[in-house]
Amino acid sequence: MERQNIFTILARDGHARRGRLSTAHGTVETPVFMPVGTVGSVKAVCPADLKDVGAQIILGNTYHLYLRPGDELVARRGGLHRFMRWDGPILTDSGGFQVFSLNELRRLGEEGVEFRSHLDGSRHLFTPEKVVSIQRNLGSDVMMVLDECPPGGSDRDYVARSLGLTTRWARRCREAYPAGAGEQHLFGIVQGGIYEDLREESLAQLAGIGFEGYALGGLSVGEKKADMYRILAHMGPRLPENAPRYLMGVGTPLDIVTGIENGIDMFDCVLPTRNARNGTLYTSQGKVNIKRAEFREDDSPLDPACSCYTCRTFSRAYLRHLYVAKEILSFRLNTIHNLRYFLDLTARARTAIEAGTMAALKAEIAAAYPEDGA
Numbered sequence: 223m224e225r226q227n228i229f230t231i232l233a234r235d236g237h238a239r240r241g242r243l244s245t246a247h248g249t250v251e252t253p254v255f256m257p258v259g260t261v262g263s264v265k266a267v268c269p270a271d272l273k274d275v276g277a278q279i280i281l282g283n284t285y286h287l288y289l290r291p292g293d294e295l296v297a298r299r300g301g302l303h304r305f306m307r308w309d310g311p312i313l314t315d316s317g318g319f320q321v322f323s324l325n326e327l328r329r330l331g332e333e334g335v336e337f338r339s340h341l342d343g344s345r346h347l348f349t350p351e352k353v354v355s356i357q358r359n360l361g362s363d364v365m366m367v368l369d370e371c372p373p374g375g376s377d378r379d380y381v382a383r384s385l386g387l388t389t390r391w392a393r394r395c396r397e398a399y400p401a402g403a404g405e406q407h408l409f410g411i412v413q414g415g416i417y418e419d420l421r422e423e424s425l426a427q428l429a430g431i432g433f434e435g436y437a438l439g440g441l442s443v444g445e446k447k448a449d450m451y452r453i454l455a456h457m458g459p460r461l462p463e464n465a466p467r468y469l470m471g472v473g474t475p476l477d478i479v480t481g482i483e484n485g486i487d488m489f490d491c492v493l494p495t496r497n498a499r500n501g502t503l504y505t506s507q508g509k510v511n512i513k514r515a516e517f518r519e520d521d522s523p524l525d526p527a528c529s530c531y532t533c534r535t536f537s538r539a540y541l542r543h544l545y546v547a548k549e550i551l552s553f554r555l556n557t558i559h560n561l562r563y564f565l566d567l568t569a570r571a572r573t574a575i576e577a578g579t580m581a582a583l584k585a586e587i588a589a590a591y592p593e594d595g596a
């Protein structure tokens with residue numbers, strides 16, 4: 223049967239798109255920031271907090287959930303939505319990136335990637351078919367293909383060989399889960415390093431196979447910021463027009479706005495959650511390091527321009543005290559705020575695209591985060 227179009231573009235501002243992605247667990251208004259839930263939870267916050275800060279879609283992690291508690295166990299518990307009590311859309315990464323970033327002991331072959339569990343050293347093999355099976359067990363609304371993400375700084379020959387393997391694996395994922403086979407979407411991942419011609423080759427091969435959405439992988443992996451922006455500018459607008467576009471693992475507030483102006487719709491990054499836990503808070507006036515002594519007796523809210531629970535309720539003095547005292551509540555309140563900042567940023571971008579004012583939003587973010595520039 224002809225699949226109804228899962229992605230609609232409602233407005234444009236240059237290459238930027240205001241869109242709507244439909245999934246089995248509801249629609250996603252884009253551009254969208256996706257909080258990262260590594261092992262089945264967005265660290266330090268609960269589903270009610272996620273709803274409160276405006277999260278629409280969150281990320282789950284195939285690699286971790288496969289190793290613990292096991293994708294079969296999650297399937298027996300009714301799938302990841304029911305297991306973690308999150309009824310909105312979930313996107314799962316295929317796990318390839320985590321295998322490469324978490325394991326020295328791994329072997330890469332045509333069949334798949336062999337690795338040892340970082341938990342107990344047991345040996346495992348991720349094949350394209352296996353990672354599709356795991357993601358089907360988890361029941362995620364968006365599944366990612368198994369790919370090889372070459373380390374930043376890989377030479378051109380390695381990147382060229384690697385993208386061929388990534389395409390062959392993507393084809394095997396599609397064959398394991400053909401278009402129309404179910405309600406889950408399958409996204410391809412474009413590789414090709416920092417080389418425009420290899421990026422275009424990777425995209426052409428994936429578009430020839432056909433996916434419901436397309437991700438730009440292989441970025442934010444240690445390459446120079448100027449190289450990331452160059453590839454982003456070249457490839458963002460070249461990704462298939464009527465499919466959702468996902469820039470993996472990106473990024474800072476300025477990276478996200480830059481991605482949006484280059485036609486990207488979906489973003490994930492660990493910055494808001496990870497930095498919340500080390501006291502780095504994102505605000506309308508730039509970064510605030512809450513542990514600084516200057517906040518000891520500061521009764522003002524963290525960010526006067528933010529309406530999250532943390533900013534409505536507590537003073538900077540109290541947030542600093544919690545952090546210095548290593549109170550567990552510090553992680554939760556800081557995470558609530560940082561997620562709200564990143565989610566409000568993409569919400570503001572949706573409005574800006576409709577109003578044709580993306581340039582003004584970018585200028586505001588560039589001024590608040592001067593250190594983020596290329």
Ligand SMILES: CNc1nc2c(CC[C@H]3O[C@@H](OC)[C@@H]4OC(C)(C)O[C@@H]43)c3nc(N)[nH]c(=O)c3cc2[nH]1
Nearest residue numbers: 258260281282283315319371439440441442470471
């Ligand atoms: C930080 N920079 C960055 N992250 C990347 C990712 C992983 C994105 C996932 O890794 C975690 O962020 C570190 C998040 O936690 C889960 C939930 C696993 O999902 C997010 C990538 N994943 C795949 N498959 N392929 C890529 O080329 C790729 C490139 C990336 N660059």
Ligand SMILES: [Zn+2]
Nearest residue numbers: 528530533559
């Ligand atoms: Zn706030």
